[in-house]
Amino acid sequence: MSEHGGAVSLASGYFHAYTLVGVITAAGVLFVAFAFAAGRLLRPVVPTREKFLTYECGVDPVGEGWAHTQVRYYVYAFLYVIFAVDSIFLFPWATVFAAPGYGATTLVEMFVFLGFLAIGLLYAWKKGVLEWT
Template sequence: MVGVLFVAVAFTVNRLLRPVIFSPEKLLTYECGVDPVGEDWAHTQVRYYVYAFLYVIFAVDAIYLFPWATVFAAAGFGAATL
């Protein structure tokens, strides 16, 4: 409850203290100081997301694999586990 209250108070104070002046330049998309050119839709390759997702799966799998291997490497667990 304290965390939710803290976030709510922070957002409320931010809304009350910020300046509310809109201009056409302020509403433009910011691209590192360069004026936006072209369409607003960018095509991305799905395969990059698949590689990233596979990396995350195997990284998390490795985190649980090493402690499991050290426990079953103890004396008396080798043949029974195999």
């Protein structure tokens, strides 16, 4: 009987943790909903023609709403994401590298990974993507 009572106690503690997470989540949702409702009720509503104009950094809109963007900005953003992902992979690698028996294997794997990144960076450099003109 004592084993059965212990299992019930363990399950009760398990579900109690999820109940606590649910209550905190519900409180957060209610807080955000209350903040939005209070903002909607307390703000002044005075629609004017100027308020419906497009606003861009304090400058009155001139010309069309369509603007061309250089592709190189996206390439820089893409390269940033690649190297940010690389830095994320370095942390678990360092943890495994410190474990006994995995040093040489993980070192070779990391050099292969860094080699692929270096080849990608060299390719981008040879194509002239990294030139700011």
